[in-house]
Amino acid sequence: PDVGGISELVNATNGQLLNAQAGESELRSAIDGLLNKSESQELSKNARNFWKSNYSADSNYQEFVQLLK
Secondary structure, eight states, X not given: OOOTTGGGTOOTTTOOOOOTTOOHXXXXXXXXHHTSHHHHHHHHHHHHHHXXXXXXXXXXXXXXXXXXX
């Protein structure tokens, strides 16, 4: 659900952001969409790439060091 900082992490290419007050039908629809194996594998791959690009300590550390130099 779209609460706190979740919307900074989840988007249409790496998951499905649900309304904070999502009802049963919205939740059911989201789960049904994830049951599509090829789509869920693509979302998973995109989520991993998004994390590596934006939140990985290895890359963030290198960028931070360069910024300090």
